[in-house]
Amino acid sequence: MRVGIPVDISVGGLTGPPREEAGVKRVFEHRRIWRLTQDAFASAAALIAGQEPTPEVVVGIARGGVPLARLLGAHYGVPVVELLARHNRSDEVYLPATGQVELPEEPDLALVAHRGSRVLLADDICGTGSTYRAAVPWLATHLAPAGVRTAALCRSKAATFTPDIWVWDTLDWVVFPWNDTARTTEDLIVPASPRVRPALGAAPAHAAEPRDRR
Secondary structure, three states: OOEEEEEEOOOOOOOOOOHHHOOOOOOOOOOOOEEOOHHHHHHHHHHHHHHOOOOOEEEEEEOOHHHHHHHHHHHHOOOEEEEEOEOOOOOOOOOOOOOEEEEEOOOOHHHHOOOOOEEEEEEEEEOOOHHHHHHHHHHHHHHOOOEEEEEEEEEEOOOOOOOOEEOEEEOOOEEOOOOOOOOOOEEOOOOOOOEEOOOOOOOOOOOOOOOOOO
């Protein structure tokens, strides 16, 4: 897969939103560094699969979204395909957002095979919303899907994009099982149910950030 020109969503790029919708500043409280354990990750994926309608293919945003996509694909019994959409260059803690999302110039054969399908787009975290806001229209343009829904493990409460379904609201850095080892201070606790984006016209849900265990 050949990576194309970076999409600068802060100024309205090829697949980015208009300037007034863009927001790339990452916001942190700096109160803790969350850890997502492997067991909590598996439980969170099961929560998403139990609530989200079955797609025809799960597309994982590489690299952080791929482990979630694979678990969801196993739950649903559907194919899993990777989409290389790079935003952060490393897993360095509190790394600033760049405002650019690199997407392929064209979909590879694995993606093309699912043209016209119902797609579930999965990522580990919706930090600013930039990756989703670039990837969703890219999929619409290149795959003409029957529909694209979005899933994440975590969503920053400062993000400018709300996935269709996610598990944790956070305002601090999260270390996932597939990240490089880093010092963490608290574990994410699996809630009873996932968060979902309210339907149009519905009152927004006020989901709380995970509570301190102290």
